[in-house]
Amino acid sequence: MPKITPKDLARIREKSRQSTTLREGAGRAKVTVHMGTCGIAAGARDIMSALMKEVESRDVKDVLVTTSGCAGLCSREPMITVELLDQPPIKYVDLTKEKMQKIFEDHVMNGNIVNEYALAVGSERAH
Amino acid sequence: MEDLSLHILDIAQNSIAAEASRIEITIREDIRKDLLSIEITDNGAGLDSDTVSRVTDPFYTTRKTRDVGLGLALFNEAVESSNGNLTIKSQKGKGTKVKATFQFSNIDRRPMGNIGETLLVLIIGNPKISFSFLYQKNSKKFSFDTELIKNSINGHLQSSSENIRFIAGTLNDGLKNLGVSA
Ligand SMILES: Nc1ncnc2c1ncn2[C@@H]1O[C@H](COP(=O)(O)OP(=O)(O)O)[C@@H](O)[C@H]1O
Ligand SMILES: [Mg+2]
Numbered sequence: 430m431p432k433i434t435p436k437d438l439a440r441i442r443e444k445s446r447q448s449t450t451l452r453e454g455a456g457r458a459k460v461t462v463h464m465g466t467c468g469i470a471a472g473a474r475d476i477m478s479a480l481m482k483e484v485e486s487r488d489v490k491d492v493l494v495t496t497s498g499c500a501g502l503c504s505r506e507p508m509i510t511v512e513l514l515d516q517p518p519i520k521y522v523d524l525t526k527e528k529m530q531k532i533f534e535d536h537v538m539n540g541n542i543v544n545e546y547a548l549a550v551g552s553e554r555a556h
Numbered sequence: 557m558e559d560l561s562l563h564i565l566d567i568a569q570n571s572i573a574a575e576a577s578r579i580e581i582t583i584r585e586d587i588r589k590d591l592l593s594i595e596i597t598d599n600g601a602g603l604d605s606d607t608v609s610r611v612t613d614p615f616y617t618t619r620k621t622r623d624v625g626l627g628l629a630l631f632n633e634a635v636e637s638s639n640g641n642l643t644i645k646s647q648k649g650k651g652t653k654v655k656a657t658f659q660f661s662n663i664d665r666r667p668m669g670n671i672g673e674t675l676l677v678l679i680i681g682n683p684k685i686s687f688s689f690l691y692q693k694n695s696k697k698f699s700f701d702t703e704l705i706k707n708s709i710n711g712h713l714q715s716s717s718e719n720i721r722f723i724a725g726t727l728n729d730g731l732k733n734l735g736v737s738a
Pocket of ligand 2: 466566567569570626627628
């Protein structure tokens with residue numbers, strides 16, 4: 430059984446110290462995966478995994494990845510909300526791993542909204 | 557929802573919605589007793605006894621966004637189909653314990669699925685909540701507690717690449733050593 434050693438802790442602490450821009454709430458972007466029952470049943474966990482893989486493989490340090498409850502739009506799950514600093518939140522629906530990857534590249538990294546996957550304004554009604 | 561690990565993720569979302577600051581997840585496999593048990597304990601808002609008796613009813617929810625509550629009803633169905641038992645103990649203002657037991661060898665028992673991924677999603681997605689996890693497989697066990705790493709990641713984005721890598725690595729190594737496959 431691997432234990433977290435003091436050495437591991439020291440290493441993480443050192444890494445954290447190096448990156449001073451990472452304070453909570455100071456991220457450049459926030460991506461929220463909706464984790465209600467419908468979302469989970471439709472594959473929200475895999476979407477979150479794909480998102481974390483993007484963060485990991487690109488060595489991203491300033492994107493806040495988080496989860497929230499049901500968004501009330503069960504038929505369009507899995508869903509995420511992407512918020513860039515000083516921009517209105519965009520909801521993406523009917524996601525797959527591949528769509529998640531494209532949204533991360535285009536919107537989160539480069540600031541370009543992926544209109545074809547975004548929820549059309551006005552269709553945000555529950556049920 | 558096929559995998560028990562997905563149900564665990566969903567049941568823990570109830571604890572999060574109830575504003576728990578601490579969530580403990582315990583899984584025990586006991587081959588000799590032919591038993592699998594899953595326990596999710598939180599210190600959230602809790603429910604009164606009247607409500608507890610109704611939560612496995614699919615038409616009960618306190619949420620406003622939809623008029624059916626499915627999570628506990630679906631979990632109950634998974635439990636009952638494998639000759640198991642679901643108990644919910646709760647005290648208003650104190651917290652809630654959801655415990656499910658399954659007959660391990662029952663042909664209809666759902667597979668555990670990727671429990672490591674469920675834990676990773678919970679931990680990374682909820683940086684303000686402390687999680688403890690224990691997986692006991694017969695005489696071997698693996699435990700993980702975010703309190704142990706709190707000081708290292710506090711004040712920084714929990715979802716930074718190095719934190720994800722570290723937490724995922726620790727969980728995967730521990731589960732692999734136990735012989736729990738993803
Ligand atoms: N851990 C918990 N703490 C407090 N209340 C809970 C908890 N788990 C479930 N509940 C209550 O039971 C209701 C039904 O839960 P559930 O079946 O998961 O449906 P949903 O989460 O969609 O409402 C919830 O709306 C909530 O009021
Ligand atoms: Mg629920």
